[in-house]
Each structure stands twice: as C-alpha cells, then as structure tokens.
Amino acid sequence: MPTALKTQTGRATGSAAARRLLANDQIPAVVYGHGMAPLAVTVDRKDLRIALSGPAGLNTVLELHVGNEKYPAIVKEVQRDPVARNVRHVDFQQISLTEVITVHVPLHVKGTAKAVLAEGGLVDPVVASIDVRATAANIPNEIVVDVTNMTMDSVVRLGDLPMPAGVTVVGDPEFVVVTVVTTKVEEVAAVAAPAEGEAAAEGAAEGATAEGDAANAAGGKPAEGDAAKAAGGKPAGGKPAK
Numbered sequence: 543m544p545t546a547l548k549t550q551t552g553r554a555t556g557s558a559a560a561r562r563l564l565a566n567d568q569i570p571a572v573v574y575g576h577g578m579a580p581l582a583v584t585v586d587r588k589d590l591r592i593a594l595s596g597p598a599g600l601n602t603v604l605e606l607h608v609g610n611e612k613y614p615a616i617v618k619e620v621q622r623d624p625v626a627r628n629v630r631h632v633d634f635q636q637i638s639l640t641e642v643i644t645v646h647v648p649l650h651v652k653g654t655a656k657a658v659l660a661e662g663g664l665v666d667p668v669v670a671s672i673d674v675r676a677t678a679a680n681i682p683n684e685i686v687v688d689v690t691n692m693t694m695d696s697v698v699r700l701g702d703l704p705m706p707a708g709v710t711v712v713g714d715p716e717f718v719v720v721t722v723v724t725t726k727v728e729e730v731a732a733v734a735a736p737a738e739g740e741a742a743a744e745g746a747a748e749g750a751t752a753e754g755d756a757a758n759a760a761g762g763k764p765a766e767g768d769a770a771k772a773a774g775g776k777p778a779g780g781k782p783a784k
C-alpha cells in the first residue's frame with residue numbers, strides 16, 4: 543500500500559528561494575510523469591524522512607498529496623549537499639501501480655566464504671546497487687547474494703543473481719558484481735645497496751685507475767726535470783746559473 547506524503551504547492555523558484563525554504567526544513571521538489579506538466583512543490587524534511595524510513599527506503603511507493611490531487615509516485619532522484627549530505631531537492635515520478643518501471647535496488651551479500659578466508663582472500667562486492675524492472679507492487683527492498691560457497695577463483699555475475707517473482711534484472715548478464723581479492727603480500731627479496739663510504743672508495747679507485755691509464759696512453763711523456771737534462775743541462779728559463 544502506498545505511503546502518504548503531503549506536499550505544498552505554489553513555491554517560488556530560484557536558488558535564493560530554495561535557500562530560504564531549506565533554512566526552514568522545507569525541501570524543494572518537483573512532480574512529473576505520465577504526460578503531466580511538472581509541478582513545483584515543497585515537502586517537509588521530517589515528513590520525507592518518515593515516509594522513506596521503511597525497508598524499501600528510496601524505493602517506497604508514495605501517495606503524493608498535491609493540492610486536491612493524489613499521485614502514486616516514487617523518488618526518482620535526490621540531490622544532496624556535497625558536504626553535509628542533507629537532502630536539497632527531490633524529483634518525484636508519477637507512476638501507474640500496474641506499470642513496469644526501472645528502479646535501483648541495493649545489492650547485499652550474506653554468508654562467510656571460509657575457503658576464501660583460509661587463503662587470505664576477501665569477498666569484494668563490485669557494486670552497491672543494481673537496476674531491476676518490476677511493477678510497484680513487486681519492487682524488492684534488496685537483492686541478496688549468498689557468498690558462502692565462493693572460492694578464490696569465484697565471481698558472481700549479474701545473470702547469477704536470484705530474482706524474486708515478477709522482477710527482471712537490467713544489464714549485461716556477464717557483468718561481474720561480486721569478486722574475490724587477495725590480501726596476502728608477496729615477499730620480495732631486497733637488494734642491498736652499497737654503503738656510502740664503500741661507494742665513495744669504489745669511485746675513487748675507479749678514478750685513479752682511469753688517470754693512470756690516461757698517462758700511459760700519452761706515450762710516457764717525461765717529467766719537466768728530465769726534459770731539462772735532455773736539453774744539455776740548461777735550466778728552464780734562459781741564463782745559466784752563476
């Protein structure tokens with residue numbers, strides 16, 4: 543049975559008006575669907591919280607009281623403050639109670655995968671919700687998958703999920719929704735780097751070897767004193783010593 547939710551019509555539009563409404567715990571909203579012109583309304587924050595507090599959550603089928611009219615509807619979109627996460631705007635979609643519609647449904651896992659835990663693994667749900675198609679009366683509160691028998695090589699695909707009667711999953715059947723990840727860290731052999739002093743000594747030795755090789759490559763050039771003797775004992779610089 544739809545949950546009644548009162549709204550107020552005739553609200554002003556625009557960001558300034560929205561801020562004033564929110565300051566008084568009145569949430570700007572819009573109602574649309576089935577060819578009707580969109581209606582700008584407001585809803586009391588407390589009333590909305592109570593209406594959506596049941597097990598169906600955001601998928602609760604509502605009976606919106608708009609003026610003298612009543613519309614069966616669901617919450618199509620909720621805008622929240624990026625920091626405080628408070629609801630700032632709501633889109634309500636009018637529906638037919640016999641119409642098949644697409645909704646988001648939470649995906650939960652149950653059970654303990656002992657084979658996975660024994661090998662240091664962890665069951666990892668890839669998504670928090672999935673899309674399903676159903677009439678308002680058949681919308682499930684959640685989809686639950688049992689992971690008790692999962693192993694390290696197991697995955698659960700969209701097509702593997704059990705669907706209640708009258709509910710059809712939307713999407714690629716091969717899409718992976720639950721997988722297994724490993725939590726073990728492989729040991730990697732550490733390569734010891736040379737100490738700073740050893741590296742410096744090694745560099746100095748290589749430098750000395752390089753200098754000696756360079757001198758030998760120059761053909762054994764004699765030192766300055768030997769060159770003077772070869773010139774007849776005349777000292778470098780000109781006149782003989784007295």
